[in-house]
Amino acid sequence: MTKRLIVNVFEMNTPGHITHGLWRLPGNQRDRYSSIEYWTELARIAEAGGFDAVFLADVVGAYDVYDDDFAPAVQRGLQIPNNDPMLVIPAMAAVTEHLGFGVTFSTTYEPPFAFARRMSTLDHLTDGRVGWNIVTSYLPNAARNFGLAEQIPHDERYRIAEEYLDVLYKLWEGSWDDDAIEVDREGDRYADPAKVRRIDHEGEFFRVAGPHLSEPSRQRTPVLFQASASKAGTAFAAKHAEVLFTADRPAGALERNIAAIREAAVEAGRRADDTRYLVMATVIVGRTEAEAREKYEHYRAFRDAEGSFVHMSVPFHPLEHDPSITIREALVAEGRHDVIAEGGLPLELTVGAFRAGVDEAWDARFLAVGTPEQVADTIERWLDEDGIDGINLRQYHSYDTIRDFGELVTPELRRRGRMREAYVPGETLRERIFGEGARLPERHPAARYRGGANLREPAAAAAGRGE
């Protein structure tokens, strides 16, 4: 069977998400990110172009490692200013019928009860078109914004996330029965209290009584997205995530990651095809190859190399050193003996090689530039040879990138059976991605709380049984 492409617009509620410097392009609308019209227009263009979803990244702190200051990030609008991603979804949902929405929220800083209600609300308002990108947050500044002196260690964040999801599953799946809502005017019963229950969660990190405040929504649990690279993150993803972002570097990592996660998912009692794999991709298309190349070069000319170092939290100034010296020598010159001691950087690499690597990473492996036929050929190779299921489309120019894709690439992919001719009315995001039900399958760990089952049993006991 021909594999169809999942295609999302990669967004963030900020001027500069991942294509640093490009907000300055003539006609780029990114500086309108704080107006509601920016989002409604984006959503309309995305739906007209057949996109599956708008996927919103988020961070809850400023990038302040480079230069030991947030100034370089603020100056370039690099993920700051940065508004709340959840709040633009209802606006986009109101002007579309089919478009899905993925939103990033961290399990590290805000407790689960209020978040469960907000996501249920979004699932109601979008009629089942919402997904959640589970992150544990990597910015040191974020920790300091939420009352901590420093970041919680990486693997500990995933332990917290594990319990966080357990609480959410109890609220989303176990607290209300499907038929709890009656709306019986004569009988004076809005809902049946016998079909609504507390969860009485008492864990290591959270205590939540419940009941969940929202009635069941179409999907109950939103579609679960996650990106991970580490051992702890991958184990977590294998258990919980439905749609995964996988890193494509170093070479061969993508294939290895996909195979490892599928295998671990099966070990966790799920099926190999319960997961889908997305990569971030760049698609620049023109009516002729020359037009596409010209557009690409024009975009590249606006690129801000230093922005990449700010985004990567590089703790020195690669552009200020002779490229032939090593990173160690550069750090010594900047008096950063603390960074040398931490040992996180490839200290013997030359500064020039480091810069070249970052430059190359800007386009990354999933780059297609050319005519609609040429980029469609490339995308088909990604699907069939690299084994991915879809892309988060990086925007170089808002809205040209998505308009070009919708007008030129979508028709070509439809001709090849790689995208559907039309949306299926009333379909939830989960149904669109997996072609099965609106709810998580029975073999997913969330399902164990359905109908109020297992609510009192500590999650640790379930984990001990390998559930």
Ligand SMILES: Cc1cc2nc3c(=O)[nH]c(=O)nc-3n(C[C@H](O)[C@H](O)[C@H](O)COP(=O)(O)O)c2cc1C
């Ligand atoms: C495509 C992609 C998008 C991501 N989006 C976010 C994001 O919006 N917010 C965030 O805090 N982390 C984001 N991350 C980082 C991941 O959540 C994760 O921390 C990272 O992939 C490292 O994996 P690990 O947590 O297993 O170490 C993203 C990663 C990738 C690859």
